[in-house]
Every structure is written in structure tokens, then in C-alpha cells.
Amino acid sequence: xxxxxxxxxxxxxxxxxxxxxxxxxxxxxxxxxxxxxxxxxxxxxxxxxxxxxxxxxxxxxxxxxxxxxxxxxxxxxxxxxxxxxxxxxxxxxxxxxxxxxxxxxxxxxxxxxxxxxxxxxxxxxxxxxxxxxxxxxxxxxxxxxxxxxxxxxxxxxxxxxxxxxxxxxxxxxxxxxxxxxxxxxxxxxxxxxxxxxxxxxxxxxxxxxxxxxxxxxxxxxxxxxxxxxxxxxxxxxxxxxxxxxxxxxxxxxxxxxxxxxxxxxxxxxxxxxxxxxxxxxxxxxxxxxxxxxxxxxxxxxxxxxxxxxxxxxxxxxxxx
Amino acid sequence: xxxxxxxxxxxxxxxxxxxxxxxxxxxxxxxxxxxxxxxxxxxxxxxxxxxxxxxxxxxxxxxxxxxxxxxxxxxxxxxxxxxxxxxxxxxxxxxxxxxxxxxxxxxxxxxxxxxxxxxxxxxxxxxxxxxxxxxxxxxxxxxxxxxxxxxxxxxxxxxxxxxxxxxxxxxxxxxxxxxxxxxxxxxxxxxxxxxxxxxxxxxxxxxxxxxxxxxxxxxxxxxxxxxxxxxxxxxxxxxxxxxxxxxxxxxxxxxxxxxxx
Ligand SMILES: Cc1cc2nc3c(=O)[nH]c(=O)nc-3n(C[C@H](O)[C@H](O)[C@H](O)COP(=O)(O)OP(=O)(O)OC[C@H]3O[C@@H](n4cnc5c(N)ncnc54)[C@H](O)[C@@H]3O)c2cc1C
Ligand SMILES: Cc1cc2nc3c(=O)[nH]c(=O)nc-3n(C[C@H](O)[C@H](O)[C@H](O)COP(=O)(O)OP(=O)(O)OC[C@H]3O[C@@H](n4cnc5c(N)ncnc54)[C@H](O)[C@@H]3O)c2cc1C
Numbered sequence: 001x002x003x004x005x006x007x008x009x010x011x012x013x014x015x016x017x018x019x020x021x022x023x024x025x026x027x028x029x030x031x032x033x034x035x036x037x038x039x040x041x042x043x044x045x046x047x048x049x050x051x052x053x054x055x056x057x058x059x060x061x062x063x064x065x066x067x068x069x070x071x072x073x074x075x076x077x078x079x080x081x082x083x084x085x086x087x088x089x090x091x092x093x094x095x096x097x098x099x100x101x102x103x104x105x106x107x108x109x110x111x112x113x114x115x116x117x118x119x120x121x122x123x124x125x126x127x128x129x130x131x132x133x134x135x136x137x138x139x140x141x142x143x144x145x146x147x148x149x150x151x152x153x154x155x156x157x158x159x160x161x162x163x164x165x166x167x168x169x170x171x172x173x174x175x176x177x178x179x180x181x182x183x184x185x186x187x188x189x190x191x192x193x194x195x196x197x198x199x200x201x202x203x204x205x206x207x208x209x210x211x212x213x214x215x216x217x218x219x220x221x222x223x224x225x226x227x228x229x230x231x232x233x234x235x236x237x238x239x240x241x242x243x244x245x246x247x248x249x250x251x252x253x254x255x256x257x258x259x260x261x262x263x264x265x266x267x268x269x270x271x272x273x274x275x276x277x278x279x280x281x282x283x284x285x286x287x288x289x290x291x292x293x294x295x296x297x298x299x300x301x302x303x304x305x306x307x308x309x310x311x312x313x314x315x316x317x318x319x320x
Numbered sequence: 321x322x323x324x325x326x327x328x329x330x331x332x333x334x335x336x337x338x339x340x341x342x343x344x345x346x347x348x349x350x351x352x353x354x355x356x357x358x359x360x361x362x363x364x365x366x367x368x369x370x371x372x373x374x375x376x377x378x379x380x381x382x383x384x385x386x387x388x389x390x391x392x393x394x395x396x397x398x399x400x401x402x403x404x405x406x407x408x409x410x411x412x413x414x415x416x417x418x419x420x421x422x423x424x425x426x427x428x429x430x431x432x433x434x435x436x437x438x439x440x441x442x443x444x445x446x447x448x449x450x451x452x453x454x455x456x457x458x459x460x461x462x463x464x465x466x467x468x469x470x471x472x473x474x475x476x477x478x479x480x481x482x483x484x485x486x487x488x489x490x491x492x493x494x495x496x497x498x499x500x501x502x503x504x505x506x507x508x509x510x511x512x513x514x515x516x517x518x519x520x521x522x523x524x525x526x527x528x529x530x531x532x533x534x535x536x537x538x539x540x541x542x543x544x545x546x547x548x549x550x551x552x553x554x555x556x557x558x559x560x561x562x563x564x565x566x567x568x569x570x571x572x573x574x575x576x577x578x579x580x581x
Contacts, residue, residue, distance in 0.1 A: 011484065068461075068462060068463070068464075068480075068487075068489060069452065069462060069464075070455075070462065073456075093483055094448065094465055094482060094483065095482060095483075097447065097448050097449055097452075098448075098449065098451075098452035098462070098464060099452075100449070101417070101447075101449035101450075101452040101453045101456070102452050102453065102455070102456040102462075104417075104418060104449075104453070104543075105418065105421065105453050105456040105457060106456065108418075108543075109418075109543065110416065110418060110542070110543025110544040111417060111418065111449065111543070111544070112544055113417075113447045113448070113449060114446070114447070126547070130552070131446075131549075132339045132444070133335070134552060135339065135551065135552055136340075136341065136549050136550065136551055136552060137549070137550050137552055138341075138345075138546050138547075138548065138549045138550075139546070139547045139548045140544055140545060140546045140547060141544065141545050141547060142543060142544050142545075143542065143543060143544060143545045144543040145543065177459050177460075180460065180461030180462070180491050180492070180495070181461040181462055181463050181489055181490070181491040181495075182489065182490045182491065183487050183488070183489060184477075184487075184488040184489065184490050185487070185488040186485045186486070186487050186488075187485055187486045187487075188484060188485045189483075189484060189485060189486070202580065226580070226581070244467075244481065244502055245481065245483070250335075250443065250446065251359065251440065251441075251500065251501045258580070259575070259578075259580050269335050269336055270335065273335075273446075280578060280580075281555075281558075282571065282574070282575075284567075284571070288560075288562070293558075293560055294555075295555055295558075296555075296558040296560070297555075297558040297559070297574075298558050298559050298560075298561075298571060298574045299558060299559070299560040299561070300560075300561055300562075300563050300567040300568075300570065300571055301560065301561070301562045301563060302562065302563025302567045303563070306563060306565075306567065306568070307563050307567040307568045307571065308568065309568070310566075310567065310568025310569060311568035311569075311571050311572050312568075313568070314568055314569050314571075314572035315572055315575070315581050318572060318576060318581050319581060
């Protein structure tokens with residue numbers, strides 16, 4: 001079996017969950033080789049090896065943080081040259097997709113983005129995509145070059161699979177054209193202490209029906225009782241009630257949790273595009289005709305300010 | 321010297337329509353009305369604002385797409401862009417992202433540019449990869465996913481709100497920029513703008529004008545292949561209850577039954 005490069009998404013060596021999902025999917029098509037750029041490879045090694053990485057290629061250059069995207073593409077391109085993989089898998093974050101895009105151009109390879117599943121096929125890896133706001137499911141392949149595939153979070157359950165995970169230094173030369181976009185300053189997002197929206201098993205979202213920033217506490221209380229992430233519709237974000245980083249939908253995050261709870265959200269196509277692949281969908285809306293009810297496994301027609309606090313209390317009571 | 325801005329805009333099937341695949345598994349562009357991708361309106365808007373700030377600027381809107389894609393160009397012209405370039409060729413049917421980026425890059429070079437402005441993603445393919453691919457092909461800086469953008473003294477600066485951090489970016493022109501839907505509402509075309517657009521120049525180019533061989537693009541030349549497309553089975557109708565004072569408790573019982581609590 002050939003080797004599969006897996007681009008590691010991490011914060012100073014703390015490996016993010018989507019990378020573990022990628023390692024799990026990579027094992028279906030070959031032997032995972034992790035590419036860890038930036039600091040913390042020693043910390044990450046155990047986790048990566050524990051999930052099947054036979055090797056961990058690492059490089060830590062200041063350019064990765066000082067310039068946008070391109071130096072990471074240089075590193076990945078050089079990793080491809082060193083390993084000759086059968087595929088390159090990258091997490092489907094905004095940055096991940098851009099890295100993959102440039103890598104594909106450099107390699108002269110086809111690219112598939114936002115895969116929700118991956119299996120091996122006679123003619124290379126077959127990716128499943130969920131398209132047109134999840135109304136269709138397609139199966140696609142890359143037919144030229146080394147397949148470059150970005151995979152959405154929550155596409156697989158990470159499986160432990162101990163492997164050697166030998167750390168090797170990757171020699172990286174940053175190209176002259178790769179330092180064109182300077183990152184002048186960086187302000188990290190404040191942590192809310194809640195799970196990452198795209199990675200959470202449960203997402204609790206509020207929309208225009210929440211009717212005010214201060215009322216989002218109702219949504220947050222439910223989220224906290226369930227250990228969930230908080231999401232918002234664009235209407236709620238545009239009104240300034242909740243940060244854009246929590247927006248779910250076409251121009252926000254795409255989520256695929258086990259459980260999605262929508263309160264005061266009508267279910268517009270652009271919102272559905274970001275949540276329709278959730279396993280179980282629940283909605284609370286006072287309008288029985290709201291399109292969101294077409295999607296739900298369970299819906300409550302009612303005032304969210306009555307229903308949600310009662311639900312929160314009941315969850316707390318049941319959890320003891 | 322005049323600041324030459326090229327805005328790449330895509331003509332897409334209306335997302336609120338019933339979008340489908342055609343028999344050859346390409347997007348069925350006949351079944352649903354098309355329009356200028358709403359996310360590219362933000363690109364046109366930012367280009368217009370940059371041009372207004374510059375002493376002298378010229379905005380060319382560019383699309384790669386079928387005959388009807390002219391509608392998208394007209395809309396952008398009526399918003400205030402100066403002229404348009406339409407790359408249209410039967411051989412382009414079924415072109416994938418790598419192929420589209422090749423054609424766009426050649427057309428941008430053909431037009432001449434200091435700044436390329438793109439949307440954050442199309443509303444049909446939604447890949448969000450073309451701007452990065454264009455920067456790579458053109459060999460210029462990529463300054464993408466900006467919610468704020470400014471061009472001054474031959475430099476582009478902007479704010480990129482990423483997953484983990486908000487970053488302030490800076491690059492020398494020429495460069496490729498993409499803007500998000502947080503960059504500011506797009507203007508509506510005025511009546512005057514709509515009338516003026518009718519007289520603006522739309523240059524039509526085909527592959528031979530750009531020196532691209534037919535087998536480099538289209539379905540045959542694609543780097544990817546769609547093997548199947550299946551309509552997602554409708555979700556089985558769920559249980560809907562009306563709250564009569566116990567709605568929250570009923571919902572909790574459902575969640576418990578599903579083992580979420
Ligand atoms: C290019 C483009 C991209 C977009 N991207 C996104 C995106 O990423 N994400 C997104 O969400 N939208 C997006 N939109 C916007 C989308 O079209 C909708 O406008 C938006 O999703 C509406 O948000 P909403 O459901 O909260 O508000 P509304 O549609 O106004 O719905 C509010 C709902 O709350 C209910 N309600 C009100 N009060 C209560 C109450 N007390 N109790 C219970 N229910 C109540 C109402 O019955 C109604 O159904 C996009 C649009 C465009 C054009
Ligand atoms: C449902 C679906 C899934 C697809 N999946 C894949 C896939 O996995 N791999 C693949 O290679 N192709 C795929 N394609 C084809 C791909 O969408 C097109 O080739 C397209 O031209 C580029 O991708 P995009 O529309 O996602 O653009 P994006 O990268 O999302 O577009 C970003 C910006 O680039 C500019 N732009 C994009 N297209 C044009 C254009 N034609 N003319 C002018 N400017 C433009 C606009 O400014 C736009 O806002 C898919 C198409 C569809 C409809």
C-alpha cells in the first residue's frame with residue numbers, strides 16, 4: 001500500500017480532532033504519513049502515532065507564521081516530492097482549502113474539496129461530497145496527478161491504531177514568491193470554553209427569533225447543559241447579537257454534528273447548506289410553517305423563550 | 321498610471337431554485353435561472369470602493385461561462401464596473417477548478433491587471449479555491465478572505481478573520497484579493513447605471529484567443545471526474561408537537577430516548 005500524506009491541523013502541537021478523522025480515513029487508502037508544520041511536533045507525535053501515522057514529517061520555520069498560506073504549500077510540495085504519496089488529505093478549513101488549492105496547481109493534480117467520506121477504489125480514492133445544500137450526494141475521483149482531497153470535520157469517527165510515528169525532519173526551502181503576503185499582526189480568538197463549532201457533537205443555534213444579544217444567554221445555557229457548541233444564523237450575526245465566527249451556513253461554518261438544535265431559525269437554503277448533514281435535527285419555532293420543520297426529527301411549535309429554558313432545566317435534572 | 325482592477329465573477333444557478341445535475345453529471349444550467357453569484361456582488365462592491373478611493377482606476381469584470389453568463393456581467397456593469405470580458409467556448413463545458421483557474425489566469429493576463437478581486441466562494445461549487453489558485457498561477461501575492469480591504473501606495477492591506485485568529489495582512493501590488501460577505505453590503509444598480517451598462521464594452525474571448533488547447537479544459541481535460549450523483553433521500557418526516565406548556569419536557573424525553581442525555 002502507498003503512503004497518504006495527512007496535513008496536521010494543530011495549535012502548538014495540540015492536534016485538532018479533524019486531523020484524527022483524516023488519519024482514520026487515510027488508513028482506508030494507504031499508510032498515513034503526517035505532515036506537522038510549526039512548533040509542537042514532539043507533543044503531537046504520540047497522538048498522531050496513536051491514530052496510525054507511520055511517520056511524522058516535521059518542519060518549524062518562522063515563515064509559516066509570518067506569511068500567508070504559501071510557505072506551507074512549499075513544505076507540503078516538498079513532502080510530496082520526498083514521499084510520492086498516493087493521495088494528500090487536508091482538513092477542509094478555509095486555510096486548508098487554500099493550501100490544497102495551490103498544491104494542486106503546483107502538482108498539476110486534480111482537487112476535490114469538502115469530502116464527507118472517502119473509500120479506496122480501483123482507480124484511486126473515491127470521495128463522497130454533499131452538494132447543492134446537501135440535496136445531492138456525489139462520488140468523485142481525481143483522474144490526473146496525486147489526488148488532493150480536503151475533508152470536512154465530523155466525516156469519520158477517529159479510531160485508535162497504534163503505529164510507529166517516527167519523527168523525521170522535512171527539509172523545506174521557502175520559495176521567493178511565497179513571502180508576498182505578510183501577516184502584520186495576529187489577534188487570537190478568545191476561547192469561550194465551549195467545544196469548537198465544527199468539531200462539536202452537539203450544536204445549539206439561535207436565529208432572528210432570539211431577538212437580541214442578551215437573549216442569547218437562553219441558547220448558551222442550553223448549550224452548556226448539553227456540553228454543546230453555540231451557533232447562530234446570519235440574521236442573528238448581522239444584527240450584531242453573536243460573533244460571525246459562530247455563524248452556521250453557506251458563508252459561515254459548515255457543521256455536521258450528531259445533534260443540531262435550531263431555535264428561532266426559519267431554515268433558509270443558505271442556513272441549511274451548513275447544517276443539513278447533521279445526524280439528528282431538532283427545531284423550536286413558533287411558526288408551524290417554518291421550512292426548518294421539513295428537516296427535523298423532532299420539532300416543537302412554540303415560543304423558544306418558554307420551550308428552551310424548560311428543556312435546559314429538564315436536561316440538568318436528568319443529568320443530575 | 322491607472323489602477324487596473326479585474327473582478328472575477330461567476331454566473332450560477334439560483335440557490336433558491338431546484339438545482340440539479342444534467343445527464344453528463346455536470347450542473348444543469350437550463351433547469352434553474354442563473355444570476356451573478358451573490359457572493360461576487362461583494363467583490364464588485366469592494367472593487368468600486370477601491371476605484372473611488374484611487375485617483376484613476378478602471379474596473380474590468382471577467383467571467384468564464386456560457387452565453388447567459390453575460391447577464392452576470394451586465395449586472396456588474398450596471399453596479400458601476402467599466403467594461404467586461406466574457407470567456408465563452410463550447411469546449412469549456414464541464415471544466416473543473418484546475419481548468420477554470422487556468423482559463424481565468426490567462427484571461428486576467430490578457431486583460432492586464434494590478435489587482436484581481438474575487439468573491440469568497442461561488443454559491444454553486446462553493447469550493448473557495450479559485451482565488452488561491454489564481455495567485456499561484458499568476459505568481460503574485462494571495463490576500464484572501466478579507467472582511468476589510470484597502471489599497472494605498474501600491475499596497476493592499478486587509479483583515480482576515482480566520483478560525484483561530486484575526487490577521488492583518490499586507491502585500492505589494494499586483495495581487496489577488498478575495499472578500500467575504502462581511503466586507504460590506506453591495507449597492508443596488510441605479511436606473512442610470514442600468515442604462516449606462518447597455519453601452520459598455522463586453523469583449524468576448526474563446527480558448528484560441530487565450531492560447532489554450534481544447535483538450536486542456538472541459539469534461540475531457542478535467543483533472544477530476546464525478547462518477548455518480550444521487551438525490552439525497554428526503555429525511556423521514558419527524559415528530560412535530562405543539563407546545564402546550566410541556567414542549568421543553570417532551571423534547572427532553574426525545575433527546576433522552578436518542579441517548580443525547
Ligand atoms: C449569499 C448568501 C449567503 C448566506 N449565508 C448564510 C449563512 O451562512 N447562514 C445563515 O444562517 N444564513 C445565510 N444567509 C441568509 C439566509 O438567506 C437567511 O436570511 C437567514 O438564514 C435567516 O436567519 P433566521 O432564520 O435566523 O431568520 P428568519 O428567517 O427571520 O427566521 C426567524 C425565525 O424565528 C422564528 N421566531 C421568531 N420569534 C420566535 C420565538 N419567540 N420563538 C420561536 N421562534 C421564533 C420565526 O417564526 C422565524 O421562522 C445567506 C444569504 C445569502 C444571500
Ligand atoms: C456541486 C459542485 C461540486 C464541484 N466539485 C468540484 C471538485 O471537487 N473539484 C473540482 O475541481 N471542481 C468541482 N466543481 C467544479 C467547479 O465548481 C468549477 O470548475 C468552478 O469553476 C470553480 O469552483 P467554484 O465554483 O467552487 O469556485 P470558488 O473557488 O468557490 O470561487 C471563488 C471565486 O472565484 C471566482 N470564480 C469562480 N468561478 C468563476 C468563473 N467561472 N468565472 C469567473 N470567476 C469565477 C469568483 O470570484 C468566485 O467568488 C464542482 C462544481 C459543482 C457545481
